[in-house]
Amino acid sequence: MSRLTLHTLDSAPADSRPFVEKAIANNGYLPNLIGVLANAPQALETYLTVSGINARTSLTLDEREVVQLTAANIHGCDFCTAGHSAIALKKANLAPEVVRALQTNAPTGVAKLDAVQRFATAVIARRGAVDDADLQAFIDAGYNQQQALEVVLGISLATLCNFANSLAGTPVNPQLQPYLPGAV
Numbered sequence: 807m808s809r810l811t812l813h814t815l816d817s818a819p820a821d822s823r824p825f826v827e828k829a830i831a832n833n834g835y836l837p838n839l840i841g842v843l844a845n846a847p848q849a850l851e852t853y854l855t856v857s858g859i860n861a862r863t864s865l866t867l868d869e870r871e872v873v874q875l876t877a878a879n880i881h882g883c884d885f886c887t888a889g890h891s892a893i894a895l896k897k898a899n900l901a902p903e904v905v906r907a908l909q910t911n912a913p914t915g916v917a918k919l920d921a922v923q924r925f926a927t928a929v930i931a932r933r934g935a936v937d938d939a940d941l942q943a944f945i946d947a948g949y950n951q952q953q954a955l956e957v958v959l960g961i962s963l964a965t966l967c968n969f970a971n972s973l974a975g976t977p978v979n980p981q982l983q984p985y986l987p988g989a990v
Contacts, residue, residue: 921947
């Protein structure tokens with residue numbers, strides 16, 4: 807049970823309703839994260855705006871999902887772990903064993919994805935103040951300075967969602983439960 811109001815389209819504040827409608831149209835259901843963020847129209851708008859910006863980075867979808875799953879795992883957000891596992895499997899076409907590894911912050915066996923995961927982990931653990939060796943390892947894996955900052959962007963998006971879900975105690979939608987750790 808959510809500690810914050812879990813809005814529906816009908817109960818959402820007027821300023822949140824256009825965003826709620828868009829989420830329903832995009833997903834076929836209302837993700838509970840959106841229902842929670844609807845309590846603060848600006849937070850919901852920020853989430854959707856930053857999501858769109860994050861999608862335009864030079865990181866691939868699978869790399870962006872590595873960032874999201876790494877942050878969700880570190881921050882202990884089951885909702886985001888399930889949601890991003892679904893995206894990783896259905897849209898990024900990552901193998902189930904790769905997604906299972908990402909759900910536990912274990913190596914995936916895919917060199918580039920592991921480099922993103924290690925770098926995202928270091929950024930979160932050190933609040934951006936990564937060691938020179940961490941940054942160089944990311945660069946040596948074929949990434950660049952722009953992409954290092956794009957990892958930070960992805961982490962900022964994840965942090966908004968992970969922390970909002972933790973604050974609210976957001977329940978995982980039935981549509982996402984098959985993607986929880988242990989179910990994939």
